[in-house]
Amino acid sequence: MQTSADLQKKIDELERLIIELQDALQREQKDNSLKSQFIGTAAHEFRTPLTTILNSADFLGMVGRSCDEEKYREHITKIQRAVNYLAEFSEDVLTISKFESSNSFVKPVRFLIDEFCQNLIEEISDTQDKSHRIAFVFSGATTALYHDKHLLQHIILNLLENSIKYSLQKTPIELYATVTSTHLELSVKDQGRGILEEDKQRLFEPFERGSNNYDTMGTGLGLSIVKKSVDILNGTINVKSELNVGTMVIVTIPLLQNTARQ
Numbered sequence: 575m576q577t578s579a580d581l582q583k584k585i586d587e588l589e590r591l592i593i594e595l596q597d598a599l600q601r602e603q604k605d606n607s608l609k610s611q612f613i614g615t616a617a618h619e620f621r622t623p624l625t626t627i628l629n630s631a632d633f634l635g636m637v638g639r640s641c642d643e644e645k646y647r648e649h650i651t652k653i654q655r656a657v658n659y660l661a662e663f664s665e666d667v668l669t670i671s672k673f674e675s676s677n678s679f680v681k682p683v684r685f686l687i688d689e690f691c692q693n694l695i696e697e698i699s700d701t702q703d704k705s706h707r708i709a710f711v712f713s714g715a716t717t718a719l720y721h722d723k724h725l726l727q728h729i730i731l732n733l734l735e736n737s738i739k740y741s742l743q744k745t746p747i748e749l750y751a752t753v754t755s756t757h758l759e760l761s762v763k764d765q766g767r768g769i770l771e772e773d774k775q776r777l778f779e780p781f782e783r784g785s786n787n788y789d790t791m792g793t794g795l796g797l798s799i800v801k802k803s804v805d806i807l808n809g810t811i812n813v814k815s816e817l818n819v820g821t822m823v824i825v826t827i828p829l830l831q832n833t834a835r836q
């Protein structure tokens with residue numbers, strides 16, 4: 575259960591994101607129709623959670639703490655979930671709108687891929703209360719890479735988040751990083767609910783969610799962020815999934831010319 579200080583922090587963060595988002599949307603509203611369609615859907619997606627927050631806040635405002643504890647908690651939880659959702663949603667929309675802006679070119683730096691992956695696993699495990707044990711497996715001649723860490727981070731975090739969200743607690747998740755002489759291959763494997771064959775292509779479009787997905791919250795933007803990042807890096811994505819057995823997403827990205835070889 576989150577404390578009221580946690581909730582206040584989330585609300586402050588949300589306010590900051592909404593201001594940033596409004597600026598981004600205003601800048602892009604002038605652009606083409608695909609973008610305005612995206613903006614239209616994004617604006618629409620804001621309404622339901624905002625209404626939830628308003629209704630629950632109104633209720634709490636009216637009855638105060640005089641209502642029974644269970645009802646009180648129920649409304650606080652509703653507000654917390656809606657605020658968390660909106661924070662995640664604003665962050666995802668901002669990420670996509672940044673991709674759409676002109677500066678979405680590759681910005682490579684030198685780093686160690688094994689260290690980088692381990693840090694991301696640690697980061698995500700902390701935020702998800704260590705609900706899953708995520709194993710990391712590296713193979714290749716060198717861990718030293720020259721690539722765009724920011725885009726790779728979007729790919730890895732969104733894939734890991736999905737594996738965590740769509741598989742039962744404590745089931746294993748594996749992240750593989752393989753460096754060949756020409757490519758970096760990143761794979762995330764889980765033993766979760768799987769993806770329906772007919773859903774596979776559609777899920778990379780913004781706001782699309784799986785039809786076997788009725789009990790989880792989500793923005794439907796994670797895989798489109800992965801797809802856009804992979805496209806910018808000239809890579810490919812392959813999804814292998816079996817219903818109620820598990821999913822493996824394999825991303826293959828060409829190395830950049832001056833990747834350090836050891």
Ligand SMILES: Nc1ncnc2c1ncn2[C@@H]1O[C@H](COP(=O)(O)OP(=O)(O)O)[C@@H](O)[C@H]1O
Nearest residue numbers: 736740768783784787792793794795796797821
């Ligand atoms: N590892 C996975 N296992 C099962 N389903 C998945 C997995 N990854 C993605 N999906 C399906 O793809 C959909 C789209 O994913 P995403 O774009 O990240 O949106 P979100 O997770 O917010 O719903 C999800 O709603 C889910 O149905």
Ligand SMILES: [Mg+2]
Nearest residue numbers: 736792796797
């Ligand atoms: Mg997701």
